[in-house]
Amino acid sequence: MSIFTGLSSFVLTPMNEQRIDESSFSKLIQRLANAKVDSMGVMGSTGNYAYLSREERKRVLELAVDAADGVPLITSIGAVRTRQVLELAEDAQKVGAKALLLAPVSYQKLREEEVWALYKTVCANISVPLCIYDTPSTTQFVFSDELHTRLAQLPNVAAIKLPGVPSIPADERLATERIARLRQLIPDHVAIGISHDIRVAPGLNGGCDVWFSVLGGLFPRMCQDMVEMARSGQHEQLTAASETLAPLWSLFEQYGDLRVTATLASMLGLTAVDNLPLPLRPLDAPAAAQLEAIIPLLY
Amino acid sequence: MSIFTGLSSFVLTPMNEQRIDESSFSKLIQRLANAKVDSMGVMGSTGNYAYLSREERKRVLELAVDAADGVPLITSIGAVRTRQVLELAEDAQKVGAKALLLAPVSYQKLREEEVWALYKTVCANISVPLCIYDTPSTTQFVFSDELHTRLAQLPNVAAIKLPGVPSIPADERLATERIARLRQLIPDHVAIGISHDIRVAPGLNGGCDVWFSVLGGLFPRMCQDMVEMARSGQHEQLTAASETLAPLWSLFEQYGDLRVTATLASMLGLTAVDNLPLPLRPLDAPAAAQLEAIIPLLY
Numbered sequence: 125m126s127i128f129t130g131l132s133s134f135v136l137t138p139m140n141e142q143r144i145d146e147s148s149f150s151k152l153i154q155r156l157a158n159a160k161v162d163s164m165g166v167m168g169s170t171g172n173y174a175y176l177s178r179e180e181r182k183r184v185l186e187l188a189v190d191a192a193d194g195v196p197l198i199t200s201i202g203a204v205r206t207r208q209v210l211e212l213a214e215d216a217q218k219v220g221a222k223a224l225l226l227a228p229v230s231y232q233k234l235r236e237e238e239v240w241a242l243y244k245t246v247c248a249n250i251s252v253p254l255c256i257y258d259t260p261s262t263t264q265f266v267f268s269d270e271l272h273t274r275l276a277q278l279p280n281v282a283a284i285k286l287p288g289v290p291s292i293p294a295d296e297r298l299a300t301e302r303i304a305r306l307r308q309l310i311p312d313h314v315a316i317g318i319s320h321d322i323r324v325a326p327g328l329n330g331g332c333d334v335w336f337s338v339l340g341g342l343f344p345r346m347c348q349d350m351v352e353m354a355r356s357g358q359h360e361q362l363t364a365a366s367e368t369l370a371p372l373w374s375l376f377e378q379y380g381d382l383r384v385t386a387t388l389a390s391m392l393g394l395t396a397v398d399n400l401p402l403p404l405r406p407l408d409a410p411a412a413a414q415l416e417a418i419i420p421l422l423y
Numbered sequence: 424m425s426i427f428t429g430l431s432s433f434v435l436t437p438m439n440e441q442r443i444d445e446s447s448f449s450k451l452i453q454r455l456a457n458a459k460v461d462s463m464g465v466m467g468s469t470g471n472y473a474y475l476s477r478e479e480r481k482r483v484l485e486l487a488v489d490a491a492d493g494v495p496l497i498t499s500i501g502a503v504r505t506r507q508v509l510e511l512a513e514d515a516q517k518v519g520a521k522a523l524l525l526a527p528v529s530y531q532k533l534r535e536e537e538v539w540a541l542y543k544t545v546c547a548n549i550s551v552p553l554c555i556y557d558t559p560s561t562t563q564f565v566f567s568d569e570l571h572t573r574l575a576q577l578p579n580v581a582a583i584k585l586p587g588v589p590s591i592p593a594d595e596r597l598a599t600e601r602i603a604r605l606r607q608l609i610p611d612h613v614a615i616g617i618s619h620d621i622r623v624a625p626g627l628n629g630g631c632d633v634w635f636s637v638l639g640g641l642f643p644r645m646c647q648d649m650v651e652m653a654r655s656g657q658h659e660q661l662t663a664a665s666e667t668l669a670p671l672w673s674l675f676e677q678y679g680d681l682r683v684t685a686t687l688a689s690m691l692g693l694t695a696v697d698n699l700p701l702p703l704r705p706l707d708a709p710a711a712a713q714l715e716a717i718i719p720l721l722y
Contacts (some may be wrong), residue, residue, distance in 0.1 A: 141505070169530070175504055205701065232561065232679060233560065278477060379534075382531055402531060402541070403538070404537060
């Protein structure tokens with residue numbers, strides 16, 4: 125079965141200006157292993173891959189493999205230079221990642237033909253499945269459906285991680301149509317995943333195969349329940365469950381899911397308060413108070 | 424006199440997948456030294472700072488100091504982590520940069536208070552002038568006038584590098600008003616610079632103190648002439664000179680000034696054809712043909 129199915133829990137890499145908090149990181153991984161999530165995303169955007177050196181990324185992945193108890197790991201190989209991406213792909217495969225995640229990371233926003241050439245080169249040089257990481261909020265690059273279609277034919281491409289915003293409309297009927305349209309354009313073996321938690325209901329109810337979840341990195345059981353609702357056709361229940369979390373989604377929209385999740389992790393006592401690389405900061409006091417009020421909704 | 428005056432020529436760092444082309448780089452610097460430009464921007468966006476390691480950035484700056492014949496050098500210390508920025512600032516000052524350039528580089532788009540804290544920390548830890556590098560096309564961060572005003576009060580802040588697009592309107596009257604408004608908000612000793620060559624006429628005619636020029640990295644004499652037109656009040660001549668370059672500005676808009684300039688450098692025989700880090704590519708053949716037709720306009 126594809127690794128790109130069900131709940132893929134994306135986990136923080138807690139760090140401060142001195143070091144990576146290895147022991148907290150390993151505990152975060154163990155919690156997810158205990159919950160038996162379908163897969164884990166290590167050093168995705170939530171895991172701050174873009175803030176770590178090659179050596180640090182290798183080390184964090186080694187820690188994850190040690191703590192994951194066999195749950196398959198997906199990791200990002202994104203970097204601004206193609207040669208760095210190839211090095212990271214080699215490291216990740218050696219250490220034991222079961223799949224790779226690649227966004228068109230850039231300083232100079234990339235052109236469509238540059239993105240195509242990047243993926244073509246990488247796909248010819250790896251031997252594990254790759255997920256196209258469509259994340260315009262960090263890369264500024266907007267994939268056309270035509271480019272997704274071309275990329276989905278490349279060897280080793282096994283999934284597309286769609287941004288909830290703006291790719292998946294909040295309206296469930298429109299989301300279903302949008303996902304069905306993309307489904308028709310790409311081979312059957314290529315999974316479609318939803319990544320912004322805020323759009324989990326239209327995404328999973330609309331036919332996505334996998335939920336790449338930030339919230340699932342801290343609350344795996346709740347997120348597994350939501351995936352199960354979609355799987356068993358309880359679409360209205362999933363919609364209602366997501367609506368219950370509206371105050372959380374509102375913070376995600378205002379502050380970004382990374383800052384909210386990092387603050388949540390420290391509130392839950394899972395990491396120190398300083399867990400993000402400067403200049404990134406956790407929530408300010410008023411937002412943290414709002415977040416604290418939401419914790420009883422989560423499990 | 425401030426280093427932020429007149430023509431600041433931004434220079435390519437030619438490189439391929441194997442190495443930095445040190446000898447071509449040194450020659451590019453020597454050409455600018457011979458033209459006696461007011462300053463040089465080494466490893467700005469045009470110099471691909473974001474694609475180089477700390478060690479490479481130090482090495483390139485050393486080469487520039489050796490070849491610059493006393494022309495003062497400005498260099499970028501931008502990086503995604505505050506601690507990297509501090510390290511780069513230390514390296515740059517030790518090697519001999521006369522001023523630093525800092526953009527709020529990010530993977531996760533920064534919030535206003537994060538940007539403020541970044542600049543505050545950096546300004547407290549340097550001893551040379553700093554230029555605020557406002558470049559939303561690469562950082563996604565949009566500076567408010569209020570933030571510029573706060574930042575301009577920090578110790579060591581000596582200039583603001585404004586993006587031509589969208590900050591400087593193409594309409595010269597509106598550009599003059601916009602620059603005058605910002606001028607009133609910031610201390611007199613803080614220079615205002617224009618960075619997108621495409622807006623050089625509204626920028627310099629509108630009162631900018633310095634032109635941070637990509638074209639000036641290859642055609643310093645032509646750009647010095649344009650600066651002199653603004654200085655001596657020949658505003659209509661500058662507008663006309665810029666209008667003559669409309670076909671070039673059109674390529675800048677469509678392909679980005681970096682790709683156009685890199686292609687120009689190789690066409691002029693100043694670098695090898697491969698001079699950009701993958702996945703960045705030079706112009707495709709039809710655009711290169713258009714560019715070739717423009718060369719007779721340049722000197």
